Amino acid sequence: EAAVTQSPRSKVAVTGGKVTLSCHQTNNHDYMYWYRQDTGHGLRLIHYSYVADSTEKGDIPDGYKASRPSQENFSLILELASLSQTAVYFCASSDGGSQNTLYFGAGTRLSVL
Amino acid sequence: GDSVTQTEGQVTVSESKSLIINCTYSTTSIAYPNLFWYVRYPGEGLQLLLKVITAGQKGSSRGFEATYNKETTSFHLQKASVQESDSAVYYCALGPYGGSGNKLIFGTGTLLSVKP
Numbered sequence: 730e731a732a733v734t735q736s737p738r739s740k741v742a743v744t745g746g747k748v749t750l751s752c753h754q755t756n757n758h759d760y761m762y763w764y765r766q767d768t769g770h771g772l773r774l775i776h777y778s779y780v781a782d783s784t785e786k787g788d789i790p791d792g793y794k795a796s797r798p799s800q801e802n803f804s805l806i807l808e809l810a811s812l813s814q815t816a817v818y819f820c821a822s823s824d825g826g827s828q829n830t831l832y833f834g835a836g837t838r839l840s841v842l
Numbered sequence: 843g844d845s846v847t848q849t850e851g852q853v854t855v856s857e858s859k860s861l862i863i864n865c866t867y868s869t870t871s872i873a874y875p876n877l878f879w880y881v882r883y884p885g886e887g888l889q890l891l892l893k894v895i896t897a898g899q900k901g902s903s904r905g906f907e908a909t910y911n912k913e914t915t916s917f918h919l920q921k922a923s924v925q926e927s928d929s930a931v932y933y934c935a936l937g938p939y940g941g942s943g944n945k946l947i948f949g950t951g952t953l954l955s956v957k958p
Contacts, residue, residue, distance in 0.1 A: 764948075
């Protein structure tokens, strides 16, 4: 069965600190995505990738970097965490076709204090 | 721009009663939008509930139905008789946008609580 695993499941970080969220998929999918969700907002796309060693900016990339060292792994990096980055983060994978399903991880709840 | 609107943040329904969760969409950039409902059960990731890629068609899964109405730009989710196990957050989504990659625009989600 398709699987996307995120770690950690929750994290408390200090303002100005560095945070790395990790995502691993066993779906053999080319595309991987990072979304964030805040109260009152739908999921918003931060970064995505369609091949290893390459990443693309999504709709809200400011303050975030992404890394895709292999097909299976996709990380989201907050170099200088800020209060406004408190949110739930979801990773997803997909074949990339317009009708293909996105498979999501269970999410990471990040609190920046 | 493109957007998806879910007007209800939370809905509470008694078990065996009917359900409707509203979803409307707006798009200026997607010529032939696909519409989706995703569901997130407690402690799990979002998973696809149903999708419809052709206007006028109906999708169904696990007793849920949604019809792609291009005239009213709506894609409401309905179920005739809900169960306690249907308690979850439901997200309406529209896509793809922005070229390749199957990128989707999501609504804010509707939390469904089913009372026993």
